[in-house]
Amino acid sequence: MRYEEPAKLSIAQIEDAMAGNDIDRACSAIISASLYLQDWRLSQGICLKAIAMDDKDLKRCGLIGLGHVVRIHGEVDVNLLKLAIDRFDLRNDADLSGYVDNLMDDVAIFLARDAYFS
Template identity: 25%
Template structure:
C-alpha cells in the first residue's frame, strides 16, 4: 500500500538523499516532486538519481521527471529528454523512462 510521504524541508531531503537507505531516498524523491516548489532544483536532483545503480531509485527518478512536467508544466526539456533517452534501453527501467518521456511530450 502506498502512502504519500509528509512534506520535508530541503535540509531533510538533502540529508536523506545523502544516505545509503533506498527506502529513505525513494520516499524523499516522492516528497520532492509532490511538495517542492522549485521545479529546477527538483529536476536536477532527479537527473542525478537517474544514474543510480539501484533500479528502484533510478526508475523512480525517471517517473519523477515526468511528474515534474505534469505538475509544473516546466522542465529543461532538451536536457531531460537527452538524459532519459540515454536510459531508454535499460531493461530494468526502460518502461518507466518511456512513461516519463510520454509525460514530457503531453504536458510540455
C-alpha cells in the same frame, strides 16, 4: 500494497536521505521533492541526480519524479532530460525503459513535445 501519501520533506531532509544508504528513504525523498518543492528546477535537479546514481531503484524514482515535475509544474528542461536518458542508456534498460516511456508520454502530453523531445 496500500497507497500512502508521501511526506512533505525539507530540502535538508531530502539531501540527507539522498546522501545515505537507505534506498527506500532516498526514493521517498525524491518523490517528496518532485511533488512538493515549489522550484521545479530544484525538483528536476534532485531527480536527475537520482538518475545518475548506480542503483536502479533510485534511477526509477528519478524518472517517476521527473514525470511528476512535468505534470505538476508544466516545466522541465527537455534537453537535460534527453542528455540523462541517453547518457545512462535508459531507453535500452529492460528494467527502466517503461519508466522512460511514461516520462516521454508526460512530456508529450503536458509540454506538447514529441519525437523524443524534438
